[in-house]
Amino acid sequence: MDRGTDADPPTPGPTTLHAPTHRETLWALEEAFGEGALVTVFGRCTVEYEGRAASSLGPGDRLLILKPDGSALVHTDENQSPVNWQPPGSEHRAAVRDGRLRVRSTRENPDERLDVRFERVHQFSGLPVTGGRSLEVTGSEADLKRRVLERPDLVEAGFTPLATERESAAGPIDVYGEDAEGTPVVVELKRKRVGPDAVGQLKRYVEAVSRERADDRSVRGLLVAPSVTDRARAMLEHDGLEFVAMAPPVSEESAESAESDSSSDSGESSDPSPSSAESDD
Amino acid sequence: MDRGTDADPPTPGPTTLHAPTHRETLWALEEAFGEGALVTVFGRCTVEYEGRAASSLGPGDRLLILKPDGSALVHTDENQSPVNWQPPGSEHRAAVRDGRLRVRSTRENPDERLDVRFERVHQFSGLPVTGGRSLEVTGSEADLKRRVLERPDLVEAGFTPLATERESAAGPIDVYGEDAEGTPVVVELKRKRVGPDAVGQLKRYVEAVSRERADDRSVRGLLVAPSVTDRARAMLEHDGLEFVAMAPPVSEESAESAESDSSSDSGESSDPSPSSAESDD
DNA sequence: TCGTAGATGTCGTGT
DNA sequence: ACACGACGTCTACGA
Structure with a gap:
């Protein structure tokens, strides 16, 4: 594997905590931020926002995503868009207050603040996200x-x-x-x-x-x-x-399904059982 | 923490797999969907989209979110918006093909398809998301x-x-x-x-x-x-x-500038000492 | 930093 | 389903 330069592992792998205490989550958050990891926190929480507008969200189990670029997302079980969020460039801070874990994301210009208060954390994950993020789009x-x-x-x-x-x-x-x-x-x-x-x-x-x-x-x-x-x-x-x-062309060669990755180097973890199809067309 | 009621929880709690085989992920996906859980899959993948437009994303470690309402989101380490997605109402299917785990999300009207091909899955989570999702917004x-x-x-x-x-x-x-x-x-x-x-x-x-x-x-x-x-x-x-x-009133009291959470939640909080406040600033 | 317009915009509402 | 407009739109690009 090309990742094996025995110096320090560039990606330490995911860190996951189950039903951690708020203090444990606090530590893990700090470490994950330090490593530039993407953080997900799943738990029962309320959400308050104030800035360009103001909003309030009552208690429920939701997924909070904190990105190393300062983005914050609160997702419920429905809708493509987050129910609450904070744009890139915001600052995330966490603390325990009144027995709850409060994750606060703030930014200036415009001045706005997002508070996620966890009554209870079901799961914490620190995920080292890497790799290309540039996307080629056709049809624009x-x-x-x-x-x-x-x-x-x-x-x-x-x-x-x-x-x-x-x-x-x-x-x-x-x-x-x-x-x-x-x-x-x-x-x-x-x-x-x-x-x-x-x-x-x-x-x-x-x-x-x-x-x-x-x-x-x-x-x-x-x-x-x-x-x-x-x-x-x-x-x-x-x-x-x-x-x-007139419609924009979808692509030069249209979208051929034969991508170049057929010769992928995988063959490791996955098991080679051929009839692996599940609920597939 | 005090989640001690170890009877049968109404919500089965998060399911997490570390570095699962593709087949294990397949099983877990099916089970999570059956329970109406929100799924996150973190791993090295490529993403192809075709529909209203077309796009291609090379290999990298990303977070895939599958919601029980049919939404799909692919997030990298930056930007508030997903790099690829599929709207609610789509159908998610998964299969192992060519040694890779392929998660395919499709919908009709418009006809479009999202393919996420995992070379390797670092982490799988099935999260039972519940609770209110209605949001009160002021300033609209x-x-x-x-x-x-x-x-x-x-x-x-x-x-x-x-x-x-x-x-x-x-x-x-x-x-x-x-x-x-x-x-x-x-x-x-x-x-x-x-x-x-x-x-x-x-x-x-x-x-x-x-x-x-x-x-x-x-x-x-x-x-x-x-x-x-x-x-x-x-x-x-x-x-x-x-x-x-004229600007829209921010809230019922319309007050701006009276925003600091001096008395918003609990009166005891205060404590500006860094002992409880962590992460960064 | 602000202004301007594109976007696989998404989302709600009314027809 | 389609049309229409709001949105804490977000995002890229220029001045």
């Missing part, structure tokens, strides 16, 4: 923009892009160009079906450019997206704006 | 609306609210009313400092109402928010719209 608006720049004819025959993120009084314009007649065209890109907000955005840009040119009629506005809602379409028509149906 | 736009309806004079002397969520061709209007002259007023509320988007929204509403009345001059548009950006202010001026500075 950036992909759609690349597509438009490479194949402007897909937008309209004779369309010529002149600039991207062109500044205007109303904000940056995704793609700015000219049509076959030399008329300025403001293009707003959206990766998915659009509603009234996108039309409003495009309209602002078109008006800003029109004002620059002191000519309200000579600037075209073009919304490029997979589709539009009825209301958005009505707004486009009313405002003399246009729509071109 | 709804609070600001209540404030405006209770004290319309804070918006403007003589202002009379007539309806909330009034329908228009451009969408629902937060508060619709009349000024002292009987002129229609469209009010758009924002709980925090606003940018160009909110101005565009207000403008759409005002234009829709003006069109209803076939009279472009007689409808006022009023943005109520704590503050506006420079660009937004310029847009307001250009469009003949108005701004009133």
